[in-house]
Amino acid sequence: MRGSRRRSVALVAAACVWLSGVLVAQHADADPAGHQHGRSGVIYGNGAYHVFATNWGYFRIPHYSATSITSGSWSALSEALPTVPAWALGNYWGPEVVKKGSTYYLFYAATIAWDGSPFGEHAIGVAQSPNPGGPFKPIGSVPVYRDPSHNGVIDPDVVYDYNGNYYLLWSVDWGRGGRYSSVTRKIQGCRLNSSMTACATGVTTLLNADRNTWEAGTVEAPSLVLGGDGKYNLFYSGGNFEGADGKNYGEGYAICGTTPLSACAKQGTSPWVGEGWNGLHNPGGADLIPFYYGIYAAVGHTDMGGGRREPRVVYVSWTE
Numbered sequence: 001m002r003g004s005r006r007r008s009v010a011l012v013a014a015a016c017v018w019l020s021g022v023l024v025a026q027h028a029d030a031d032p033a034g035h036q037h038g039r040s041g042v043i044y045g046n047g048a049y050h051v052f053a054t055n056w057g058y059f060r061i062p063h064y065s066a067t068s069i070t071s072g073s074w075s076a077l078s079e080a081l082p083t084v085p086a087w088a089l090g091n092y093w094g095p096e097v098v099k100k101g102s103t104y105y106l107f108y109a110a111t112i113a114w115d116g117s118p119f120g121e122h123a124i125g126v127a128q129s130p131n132p133g134g135p136f137k138p139i140g141s142v143p144v145y146r147d148p149s150h151n152g153v154i155d156p157d158v159v160y161d162y163n164g165n166y167y168l169l170w171s172v173d174w175g176r177g178g179r180y181s182s183v184t185r186k187i188q189g190c191r192l193n194s195s196m197t198a199c200a201t202g203v204t205t206l207l208n209a210d211r212n213t214w215e216a217g218t219v220e221a222p223s224l225v226l227g228g229d230g231k232y233n234l235f236y237s238g239g240n241f242e243g244a245d246g247k248n249y250g251e252g253y254a255i256c257g258t259t260p261l262s263a264c265a266k267q268g269t270s271p272w273v274g275e276g277w278n279g280l281h282n283p284g285g286a287d288l289i290p291f292y293y294g295i296y297a298a299v300g301h302t303d304m305g306g307g308r309r310e311p312r313v314v315y316v317s318w319t320e
Helices: 010-015
Strands: 014-019 022-025 039-047 048-053 062-066 093-100 105-114 119-129 153-160 168-174 184-190 204-208 220-226 231-237 250-255 284-292 295-305 308-318
Touching: 014 184, 039 105, 039 284, 039 295, 048 093, 093 153, 105 153, 105 284, 119 153, 204 231, 231 284, 250 284, 284 308
Parallel strands: 039 093, 220 284
Antiparallel strands: 014 022, 022 308, 039 048, 048 062, 093 105, 105 119, 153 168, 168 184, 184 204, 220 231, 231 250, 284 295, 295 308
């Protein structure tokens, strides 16, 4: 769990704009080295911020770290997942790292079968390490979760409640038909078992995509945080990253219930952070982590053109 929502602080108010009750600060470079990656996961551990990215270059899951999330010297890239599970065929996407006890768990999506779509059907796997930056070793002989309809699942997100239960969220993908298939994309989740290797409960749907709004049928990259009022807030990406059909990528949010698997109600009819905000192009993929009292750092990405995506940070807090 990334922490609870608190009162907005004046520290950042001068540099912020207010949107639908959410305080959004000026964006800043998350990675001055200009690393390329899409959906990423971030965790703070052992005095540093650790960033894990979707596969890029020779790396299955690139990892780098720094003591400051927006400045300072970033480490060289390293491989977070040097050993792969037998079921995974490639295309390692959307990593997420969470700590349980003294162990760090890396969740990721990887191709499990070639179904005729460009990247195949994805399932969610998990690996573990005693260190926040890895290297991580796969655990479990099968994926943590595979969509029973074989549409694929991507972008894992993990939260925990005050009872010590851990929950896994994901996005159901388009399936073999791609963007124009009849599949309704959605954000789903389950409670994990004690070993973090499988669902301990049935699957619950938190949010369905809408084809007739800015979402253009896409809801993905979930990031769930607990509000100070006891309700969970779900941040997610929607729209077309390629800008197809005149629908750009953007970041939306929804207010949910008092448990991590509660149904969520979308807020507003346009992206929370969308095309052109502070010069961002096709922004999305945000992973929210606690940054300061009442403030989260939302680490996402922006489209640099030519298929290149680079990370950016938006600071987030809430009104009363």
